[in-house]
Amino acid sequence: MAQLLPSALVTAIDELGRLPGVGVRTAERYAYFLLRADSRVGEKLADAVSNLKTNVKNCPVTFALIDADEDVSELYSDPSRDKQMVAVVEEPLDIIALERTGQFNGTYHVLGGAISPIDGVGPEQLHIPELIERLTKDNVQEVIIATNASVEGESTALFLQRHIKDAGIEIKLTRLARGIPVGVDLEYAGQITLTHALEGRRAF
Amino acid sequence: MAQLLPSALVTAIDELGRLPGVGVRTAERYAYFLLRADSRVGEKLADAVSNLKTNVKNCPVTFALIDADEDVSELYSDPSRDKQMVAVVEEPLDIIALERTGQFNGTYHVLGGAISPIDGVGPEQLHIPELIERLTKDNVQEVIIATNASVEGESTALFLQRHIKDAGIEIKLTRLARGIPVGVDLEYAGQITLTHALEGRRAF
Numbered sequence: 147m148a149q150l151l152p153s154a155l156v157t158a159i160d161e162l163g164r165l166p167g168v169g170v171r172t173a174e175r176y177a178y179f180l181l182r183a184d185s186r187v188g189e190k191l192a193d194a195v196s197n198l199k200t201n202v203k204n205c206p207v208t209f210a211l212i213d214a215d216e217d218v219s220e221l222y223s224d225p226s227r228d229k230q231m232v233a234v235v236e237e238p239l240d241i242i243a244l245e246r247t248g249q250f251n252g253t254y255h256v257l258g259g260a261i262s263p264i265d266g267v268g269p270e271q272l273h274i275p276e277l278i279e280r281l282t283k284d285n286v287q288e289v290i291i292a293t294n295a296s297v298e299g300e301s302t303a304l305f306l307q308r309h310i311k312d313a314g315i316e317i318k319l320t321r322l323a324r325g326i327p328v329g330v331d332l333e334y335a336g337q338i339t340l341t342h343a344l345e346g347r348r349a350f
Numbered sequence: 351m352a353q354l355l356p357s358a359l360v361t362a363i364d365e366l367g368r369l370p371g372v373g374v375r376t377a378e379r380y381a382y383f384l385l386r387a388d389s390r391v392g393e394k395l396a397d398a399v400s401n402l403k404t405n406v407k408n409c410p411v412t413f414a415l416i417d418a419d420e421d422v423s424e425l426y427s428d429p430s431r432d433k434q435m436v437a438v439v440e441e442p443l444d445i446i447a448l449e450r451t452g453q454f455n456g457t458y459h460v461l462g463g464a465i466s467p468i469d470g471v472g473p474e475q476l477h478i479p480e481l482i483e484r485l486t487k488d489n490v491q492e493v494i495i496a497t498n499a500s501v502e503g504e505s506t507a508l509f510l511q512r513h514i515k516d517a518g519i520e521i522k523l524t525r526l527a528r529g530i531p532v533g534v535d536l537e538y539a540g541q542i543t544l545t546h547a548l549e550g551r552r553a554f
Contacts, residue, residue, distance in 0.1 A: 150425070150445065150446055150449055151415060151446065152405065152406045152407075152415050152416050152417040152418075152420075153405070153417060154398070154401050154402055154404075154405030154406050154417070154418075155402065155406050155415060157398045157401070158398040158399060158401075158402045160398070161394050161395040161397075161398040161399075162395065162398070162399075164387075164391060164395070165380045165383060165384075166379055166380065166383045167376075167379070172371075174443055174446075175370055175371070176369045176370065177402065178441070178442070178443055179369060179370045180369075180399060180402055180403070181402055181403060181406060181415070183368075185403050187365075187368060188399050188400060188402055188403055189400060190365050191365040191366065191368070191369075191396075191399050192395075192396040192397070192399040192400035193396070194358070194361045194362040194364070194365040194366070195362060195365075195366075195384060195392050195395050195396040195399070196392060196393060196396035197358050197361070197362075198358055198359065198362045198381065198384055198385055198392055199384070199385060199389050199392055200358075201356065201357070201358035202356045202358050202359050202385060203356075211355060211356050211359060211385070212356050213356040213357060213358070214356075214358075216356075221354070237382070238382070239378055239382055241354065242354055242355065242378075245354055
């Protein structure tokens with residue numbers, strides 16, 4: 147098909163097609179949109195993409211994403227945040243989800259993934275030693291394990307629980323409640339979700 | 351939320367979110383993927399996007415997309431293609447769809463859209479004069495109107511039919527068949543599609 151499309155368009159379709167979940171048809175649509183759009187749209191996108199990795203780094207304490215010229219995450223350095231309470235999440239974007247609730251005033255710790263033998267991710271690839279270090283250094287009182295409700299997230303949560311106990315650290319360890327999501331009918335909630343909802347039932 | 355995410359990430363999410371059909375969550379996923387991927391992935395994407403508009407132009411005869419350093423579309427200049435048969439399409443990517451069938455050996459003419467009063471697109475914005483010119487210049491015998499099966503595509507087809515007749519050009523004018531798409535059950539085919547399928551029924 148080389149002759150059918152100009153090579154710059156083929157290249158753009160190929161590169162856009164590397165984005166997660168983007169097939170050929172979607173990549174074609176994106177490329178064609180950029181071709182028709184004002185040239186500033188493409189320029190700004192190209193700049194944003196090429197600046198992304200250079201201008202973003204991980205916070206050395208919490209591993210949240212921060213500006214390359216910042217020292218520590220503002221969610222950690224902010225004196226109004228409770229450093230004795232740490233929510234442990236898998237990925238930096240999970241922080242946004244929790245912050246959107248407006249209900250958490252502690253700090254975060256990003257593991258950088260979840261334990262997944264299939265993907266070759268073991269505990270040694272996660273930021274667990276740095277978490278253990280924080281527990282004593284910041285005199286942490288409670289760790290909320292906020293990993294995903296997936297097999298990998300559950301394994302990671304169980305590993306962390308055991309690991310912290312084995313390290314001889316006396317601390318309150320909690321997990322996010324599992325149950326029926328708001329707006330979902332009982333009949334559509336999965337069996338495991340319902341089991342969690344029954345186990346976690348609360349008195350009125 | 352400015353403090354939650356590094357500004358380079360926010361910018362990337364904003365710019366990726368301008369792509370058609372991409373919401374905030376998808377843009378976040380794309381940006382986060384680029385952040386984690388090898389830096390060459392982002393660099394190649396940025397290059398591809400910024401080279402796109404500069405290295406692609408429209409063929410002055412068929413208005414297909416061609417390399418900026420080409421003169422005319424290869425689908426037109428190729429001597430094995432039948433210049434006396436012209437398929438008229440709305441957009442350059444429609445050519446790819448027709449070429450994939452491997453069943454068409456004529457040439458193409460891209461209108462550059464379809465007549466749509468709501469979007470402010472009238473016939474004067476389409477490459478219709480250039481089509482009329484080709485009809486006599488290339489001694490065209492048949493024009494296949496291959497516009498989309500949408501209201502705009504239908505209006506454009508009817509307009510072209512009348513316009514070519516009014517210009518006093520005696521020519522075979524055909525349209526793509528409307529009917530039941532392969533693999534679709536009768537019960538799922540829409541009412542209008544079924545009407546077309548009945549009207550266009552053929553003897554065994």
